[in-house]
Amino acid sequence: xxxxxxxxxxxxxxxxxxxxxxxxxxxxxxxxxxxxxxxxxxxxxxxxxxxxxxxxxxxxxxxxxxxxxxxxxxxxxxxxxxxxxxxxxxxxxxxxxxxxxxxxxxxxxxxxxxxxxxxxxxxxxxxxxxxxxxxxxxxxxxxxxxxxxxxxxxxxxxxxxxxxxxxxxxxxxxxxxxxxxxxxxxxxxxxxxxxxxxxxxxxxxxxxxxxxxxxxxxxxxxxxxxxxxxxxxxxxxx
Numbered sequence: 001x002x003x004x005x006x007x008x009x010x011x012x013x014x015x016x017x018x019x020x021x022x023x024x025x026x027x028x029x030x031x032x033x034x035x036x037x038x039x040x041x042x043x044x045x046x047x048x049x050x051x052x053x054x055x056x057x058x059x060x061x062x063x064x065x066x067x068x069x070x071x072x073x074x075x076x077x078x079x080x081x082x083x084x085x086x087x088x089x090x091x092x093x094x095x096x097x098x099x100x101x102x103x104x105x106x107x108x109x110x111x112x113x114x115x116x117x118x119x120x121x122x123x124x125x126x127x128x129x130x131x132x133x134x135x136x137x138x139x140x141x142x143x144x145x146x147x148x149x150x151x152x153x154x155x156x157x158x159x160x161x162x163x164x165x166x167x168x169x170x171x172x173x174x175x176x177x178x179x180x181x182x183x184x185x186x187x188x189x190x191x192x193x194x195x196x197x198x199x200x201x202x203x204x205x206x207x208x209x210x211x212x213x214x215x216x217x218x219x220x221x222x223x224x225x226x227x228x229x230x231x232x233x234x235x236x237x238x
Contacts, residue, residue: 062221063204066214067177069223070203071135073230078133079104080232081213082175083113085203086129088210094120104131110157125169128161130154134178136200146176146197148183155195171195175203 056064070078079102087100095117104112113129134144151174158172175198180188188197198206207213208221215224 059221062214062223063201066204066207066223067200069228070177070213071133073133073228075131075133076104077230077232078175078177079112079131082131082203083115083129085206085210085212086127086173086175087115088212089206090115090117090127092210098124109161110153111161114161123169125171126162126165126167128158128170128172130157130172130174132174132176132178134176136178141181145178145181146174146184146199147181148187151180151184151187151195151197155191158195173198176200177203 070081073081083100083102087097091097096119098116098118100113100115102113103109110130111128112131114126115129116124116126118124132146132150134146136145138144154172154174158170162170171194173196174188177200179199180197184197188195204214211224213224213227214221216222
């Protein structure tokens, strides 16, 4: 006799299985990683962000051309230029020149030149000058930028020269077509009553003020090609 089959409850009926969202390969779950593309202009990723370059003004271009010309003329020329620039500046500000000499060379004792001046009241003083015609972009900053040690040597040379010559009122100015390190600037600030530093920008502004190396033509500043020709004999005209 056939056995009667018991009715199956509806809840026990086989249900279809829903597909799983995870892909399995050899029983290992493979996860999908979303890769975000770097956003243009964002510093993340390998995107190089370039800052906009500010265009130089006409005065800044002239300063670059002026300093570039001076640097190309060498150290001996700049010694002459520095001394005569300072002499010209002093005369324009009411001082009378008493003496001027270029003392630069291998045995200059750390001083390239000196000028003796008398002001309108009759006070006389001597100014010692050191010149370094350097390009700060030439290479190692320690070699082409004026640091604290070099400045200390100049100050010591001025003190020794003053004692040797027996002069009472002396000051010093360090002139360079390069720049000064922060340490050198702090030293100049601490000794500002007797020592001054002129970097490339200062030399440029003084040259313009004195029209010495820069001249005005048709209302525009330009290089003085005659003075910047590299002939030191030209300075004897002043």
